[in-house]
Amino acid sequence: MKMPLEGLVILDLTRVLAGPFATMMLSDMGARVIKVENPAGGDDSRAFAPMLNGESAYFMSINRGKESVAINLKDPKGKELLLELVKKVDVLVENFKPGTMDKLGLGYEVLSQVNPRLIYAASSGFGQYGPYSHLPAYDLIIQGMGGLQSITGPDPEHPTKVGSSMADILAGIFTVIGILAALRAREVTGLGQMVDVAMLDCLVATLENAIARYVVTGSVPRPAGNDHPSIAPFATFESADGFVNIAAGNDSLWRKLCDALGIGELAEDSRFLTNSDRLANWPELKAIINEHTRTKPTDHWVKVLREAQVPCGPINTVDRVMADPHVLARDMIVSLVHPVAGELKVPGVPIKFSKTPGEIKGPAPLLGQHTRSVLQEMLGLDQEAIDELKEKGAIA
Amino acid sequence: MKMPLEGLVILDLTRVLAGPFATMMLSDMGARVIKVENPAGGDDSRAFAPMLNGESAYFMSINRGKESVAINLKDPKGKELLLELVKKVDVLVENFKPGTMDKLGLGYEVLSQVNPRLIYAASSGFGQYGPYSHLPAYDLIIQGMGGLQSITGPDPEHPTKVGSSMADILAGIFTVIGILAALRAREVTGLGQMVDVAMLDCLVATLENAIARYVVTGSVPRPAGNDHPSIAPFATFESADGFVNIAAGNDSLWRKLCDALGIGELAEDSRFLTNSDRLANWPELKAIINEHTRTKPTDHWVKVLREAQVPCGPINTVDRVMADPHVLARDMIVSLVHPVAGELKVPGVPIKFSKTPGEIKGPAPLLGQHTRSVLQEMLGLDQEAIDELKEKGAIA
Numbered sequence A, B: 001m002k003m004p005l006e007g008l009v010i011l012d013l014t015r016v017l018a019g020p021f022a023t024m025m026l027s028d029m030g031a032r033v034i035k036v037e038n039p040a041g042g043d044d045s046r047a048f049a050p051m052l053n054g055e056s057a058y059f060m061s062i063n064r065g066k067e068s069v070a071i072n073l074k075d076p077k078g079k080e081l082l083l084e085l086v087k088k089v090d091v092l093v094e095n096f097k098p099g100t101m102d103k104l105g106l107g108y109e110v111l112s113q114v115n116p117r118l119i120y121a122a123s124s125g126f127g128q129y130g131p132y133s134h135l136p137a138y139d140l141i142i143q144g145m146g147g148l149q150s151i152t153g154p155d156p157e158h159p160t161k162v163g164s165s166m167a168d169i170l171a172g173i174f175t176v177i178g179i180l181a182a183l184r185a186r187e188v189t190g191l192g193q194m195v196d197v198a199m200l201d202c203l204v205a206t207l208e209n210a211i212a213r214y215v216v217t218g219s220v221p222r223p224a225g226n227d228h229p230s231i232a233p234f235a236t237f238e239s240a241d242g243f244v245n246i247a248a249g250n251d252s253l254w255r256k257l258c259d260a261l262g263i264g265e266l267a268e269d270s271r272f273l274t275n276s277d278r279l280a281n282w283p284e285l286k287a288i289i290n291e292h293t294r295t296k297p298t299d300h301w302v303k304v305l306r307e308a309q310v311p312c313g314p315i316n317t318v319d320r321v322m323a324d325p326h327v328l329a330r331d332m333i334v335s336l337v338h339p340v341a342g343e344l345k346v347p348g349v350p351i352k353f354s355k356t357p358g359e360i361k362g363p364a365p366l367l368g369q370h371t372r373s374v375l376q377e378m379l380g381l382d383q384e385a386i387d388e389l390k391e392k393g394a395i396a
Helices: A018-028 A057-062 A076-088 A108-114 A139-145 A166-189 A199-205 A209-217 A251-261 A264-268 A275-280 A282-293 A298-307 A318-323 A325-329 A371-379 A383-391 B018-028 B057-062 B076-088 B108-114 B139-145 B166-189 B199-205 B209-217 B251-261 B264-268 B275-280 B282-293 B298-307 B318-323 B325-329 B371-379 B383-391
Strands: A009-012 A032-037 A067-070 A091-094 A119-124 A194-198 A234-239 A242-247 A312-314 A333-338 A342-347 A351-353 B009-012 B032-037 B067-070 B091-094 B119-124 B194-198 B234-239 B242-247 B312-314 B333-338 B342-347 B351-353
Touching: A009 A018, A009 A076, A018 A032, A018 A057, A018 A091, A018 A119, A018 A166, A032 A076, A057 A342, A057 B209, A067 A371, A076 A108, A076 A371, A076 A383, A091 A166, A108 A119, A119 A166, A139 A166, A139 A199, A139 B234, A139 B242, A139 B312, A166 A194, A166 A199, A166 B166, A166 B351, A194 A199, A199 B325, A209 B057, A209 B318, A209 B342, A234 A282, A234 A298, A234 B139, A242 A282, A242 A298, A242 B139, A251 A264, A251 A275, A251 A282, A251 A298, A275 A282, A298 A312, A312 B139, A318 A325, A318 B209, A325 B199, A342 B209, A351 B166, A371 A383, B009 B018, B009 B076, B018 B032, B018 B057, B018 B091, B018 B119, B018 B166, B032 B076, B057 B342, B067 B371, B076 B108, B076 B371, B091 B166, B108 B119, B119 B166, B139 B166, B139 B199, B166 B194, B166 B199, B194 B199, B234 B282, B234 B298, B242 B282, B242 B298, B251 B264, B251 B275, B251 B282, B251 B298, B275 B282, B298 B312, B318 B325, B371 B383
Parallel strands: A009 A032, A009 A091, A032 A067, A091 A119, A119 A194, B009 B032, B009 B091, B032 B067, B091 B119, B119 B194
Antiparallel strands: A194 B351, A234 A242, A242 A312, A333 A342, A351 B194, B234 B242, B242 B312, B333 B342
């Protein structure tokens, strides 16, 4: 066995982000992912800019290592093909608006009759039940409703969304966990089940100590910029060419920090002796530290503070992340060669297995690239039958 | 079978956030989690404010449903006990600084000799190898180094950390995936393995389209506040009492939005006809919409826009999230009763399994609450032997 999910077959009806992110992770760990796409253009994100030789970088990035089968699910013949494929797979994943699969006649009730061992995972904005389940959801809307936006931002008056689509991504990741846990249950019970993951639920589950703090104190958490609510100095400071993050979590680190900044006398200042002192006089202290950190570039401070063993780091922009020696040493940036787009760099596999390492299996598929091979191999259809289905518009 | 991970036994050496978040999820899905704590105070987060009758709300929130066994791993007898326990479990999870377990004589090499089926999961800031693996890591430092902070914030000049400890949380979640995938591999190979998850890797893996955009365009992504880079209007607007998120993703939604705001004529304005027009004249358009949305409270707009089927939502603060009817309908806020602290509300289980639903198994343990029962049951020690170990300071 080379990869941990070898042998697992996934029928992937997902589009855009949350679902494709989930099936990307499954593919990177060795599962075979068969992406079923609408023949009329396929996954919406195939049209998302920016393009590389006409191919969407966004699509290629999160659909690497999958096979593409173009089937029209609104066509009766296409529906039949899907039902036949469902019999041959372990898992089906979709991220349609709730109710869509039922309307197609392909809801969980129907599919579980066809294959009782099927694990059916559905990822959506609000989930399959509850008063908002029918509402349209975008990442921004969910970040707002789930509380994450209300605790992120430079100050209490400016709630700010996270710069990546964190609600979608978290839903994708939790969907993977749901699928793997349901597979384990199936080994005991012999039966599949439905796994329902809502973006909103995922945000509530990851609010972390914001809930605990509110429940106990009654005080509503607000955006606090880059400052730590209860430790100082533990914040972002200005440098000559940008910023430096410094996390001096205790009195000993505080003294080391003062020495490294060349302001050793500050450690003896009665305003800043203990963490409580430093919190009480935080605006003053922050100004003093900034005055010093502003005199030299970030790289200087990172070097000096690391030598002094004070936790610190730069705010890396994406270009710097992609060139970071540690990131590269851990294979977190990988080059793919796509037959049309050419070379593309994408994030690597963040889980390092010592015996069955994950691996990006290949580039993203062209629309319908594997229609023929999958229908031949999995359903035993011959060339003639496939050509006929194609002529009738059931596949492409 | 009631819960999907029933029967699985986890030895949990984790502290603070990333590790405990991972084992919380495993417990919520039915695994038995035995938390091994230092007899001198236990998990550091037991001391984190705010407190409820002297018990940390933070600790109680993410350590629910676990058992606590207090063992001194620096004591030779304590070490022996741990090695005996390792023989009886499926998984060991730790989030020490890399090298700590080796120094204790309890590294993966040693433990895998004792139990070749053991899955050993280690979560850390920078991972078990690579040039930074020895560096101290806090969530802020990793959010900075991993690029997330560089794309979050109100404007390009103010990179802002995410308000929750997203680097820790993502590492915890990816650790769960690593464990479940390694369990699947073990079913085929019969062997355990080491799973190495670094917070920094997890952030790189979730940068999403920021990497694709940079790779293709060469332009470095920066914080863009609450505005969408390529769709308008798709942003946060001001209301009479706060904010409202509106996501009008196409021309038809744009017209619906204008009608709902009572400014139908704007849809015919040549400056705003197409998405490209609206992006080109975005500052102007944003000002006009804000002028209207500022006249009424958020609840008004959410009601009106939902009726008009325009995707929208409030920016809920944590108190509102916890009172939201949809969040409650999906059991995403759950009450626990702790023997000392009393009632505590915590986030629920975000993965909804139709046949084997997850469940919070109980409150967080007191330090060493299960030392006796676990050593009796799992290792067959009698009262006398346990009392002796206690007197010698190996356990508590």
